[in-house]
Amino acid sequence: MNKILDGKTALITGSSQGIGKALAIGFAKLGANIIITGRNRENMEKTLKQVEEQGVEGIIAPGNVQNYSEVQNVIAIGKEKFAHIDILINNAGFSRLKPIHKMRVEQFEDILKTNVLGVYNFSHALVPHMMEIGGGSIINTGSAIINSPGPRWSAYSMSKTALLGFTESLGIELKGNSINVNTIMPGAVNTPLFRMGMTEDMIKAIGPMAPEDLVPFYAFFASDLGKKVTGLNVDMDICKSVIEMEKNLEPNQEVSWSELKEIAKEKFKPESFKKAKKYRKLINFLLQYK
Numbered sequence: 001m002n003k004i005l006d007g008k009t010a011l012i013t014g015s016s017q018g019i020g021k022a023l024a025i026g027f028a029k030l031g032a033n034i035i036i037t038g039r040n041r042e043n044m045e046k047t048l049k050q051v052e053e054q055g056v057e058g059i060i061a062p063g064n065v066q067n068y069s070e071v072q073n074v075i076a077i078g079k080e081k082f083a084h085i086d087i088l089i090n091n092a093g094f095s096r097l098k099p100i101h102k103m104r105v106e107q108f109e110d111i112l113k114t115n116v117l118g119v120y121n122f123s124h125a126l127v128p129h130m131m132e133i134g135g136g137s138i139i140n141t142g143s144a145i146i147n148s149p150g151p152r153w154s155a156y157s158m159s160k161t162a163l164l165g166f167t168e169s170l171g172i173e174l175k176g177n178s179i180n181v182n183t184i185m186p187g188a189v190n191t192p193l194f195r196m197g198m199t200e201d202m203i204k205a206i207g208p209m210a211p212e213d214l215v216p217f218y219a220f221f222a223s224d225l226g227k228k229v230t231g232l233n234v235d236m237d238i239c240k241s242v243i244e245m246e247k248n249l250e251p252n253q254e255v256s257w258s259e260l261k262e263i264a265k266e267k268f269k270p271e272s273f274k275k276a277k278k279y280r281k282l283i284n285f286l287l288q289y290k
């Protein structure tokens with residue numbers, strides 16, 4: 001894949017480790033300069049080193065996403081270094097799994113302040129700049145857990161469900177400003193957050209995605225190829241299932257959504273097929289990216 005993010009600057013929250021770190025390195029490989037933000041300085045230094053190894057520039061701008069003045073400071077550091085910030089990835093987040101009667105209200109507030117207020121803070125503080133420079137991309141990290149209800153997930157699930165309406169409404173609102181807004185909803189991803197309290201056997205049994213495998217999903221929306229696609233909450237499992245359907249075709253056949261859609265229509269429930277149709281441009285990109 002050529003350098004589809006060349007000349008762009010991406011601010012990635014939660015890029016000190018896990019998914020955000022993988023996105024920072026992956027976006028750097030695609031040519032973007034990176035603003036690394038989080039709270040753990042030592043981890044951010046490690047991300048910076050790997051970003052710079054890709055031949056682009058990076059900068060560390062520490063801050064807590066819950067705190068609006070710290071968020072403004074992160075953006076000011078990024079603007080001073082790169083003059084323009086074209087991509088915002090609202091990825092910082094965490095889960096604390098507890099039954100409701102064991103969750104303290106302050107713990108619940110902490111989840112909401114990071115996973116919801118944090119997304120709003122960065123979007124609110126950066127949209128005026130994106131309007132000024134003539135456009136941009138906002139991509140949030142949601143979670144597929146909202147489609148698999150279960151005990152102990154209620155607070156986290158509530159926080160990630162909030163992104164659905166935010167994405168759809170802000171996508172419409174900012175269309176005229178050439179700013180696209182989308183949310184990627186991963187299932188299990190092998191990160192420090194996911195590994196917490198898990199044994200190697202448990203991890204193997206779940207079979208999480210590698211964080212690096214998320215890069216093309218985000219890169220599509222951040223690149224000029226996905227600029228006009230907005231307001232989507234992307235169910236990654238549906239995209240992955242469509243791509244798997246390639247195996248049903250003759251080898252060497254050129255594959256795009258057009259070739260796969262009849263198979264998808266047959267195999268998916270109508271609701272999932274409807275979603276797959278909405279993701280068709282992303283699916284075409286993912287088919288080429290492999």
Ligand SMILES: NC(=O)c1ccc[n+]([C@@H]2O[C@H](COP(=O)([O-])OP(=O)(O)OC[C@H]3O[C@@H](n4cnc5c(N)ncnc54)[C@H](OP(=O)(O)O)[C@@H]3O)[C@@H](O)[C@H]2O)c1
Pocket residue numbers: 013014015016017018019020037038039040041043063064065066091092093094095114141142143144185186187188189190191192193194
């Ligand atoms: N891993 C999964 O299976 C999975 C699945 C679906 C969705 N997700 C979502 O993916 C995102 C990243 O998760 P991950 O698995 O990569 O977790 P992780 O390894 O724990 O990384 C979380 C990142 O978020 C940052 N962060 C957390 N709270 C923050 C705050 N208040 N202010 C600033 N930065 C903060 C952390 O930075 P510092 O430590 O430097 O503060 C860290 O860089 C989250 O939104 C999570 O909900 C994860």
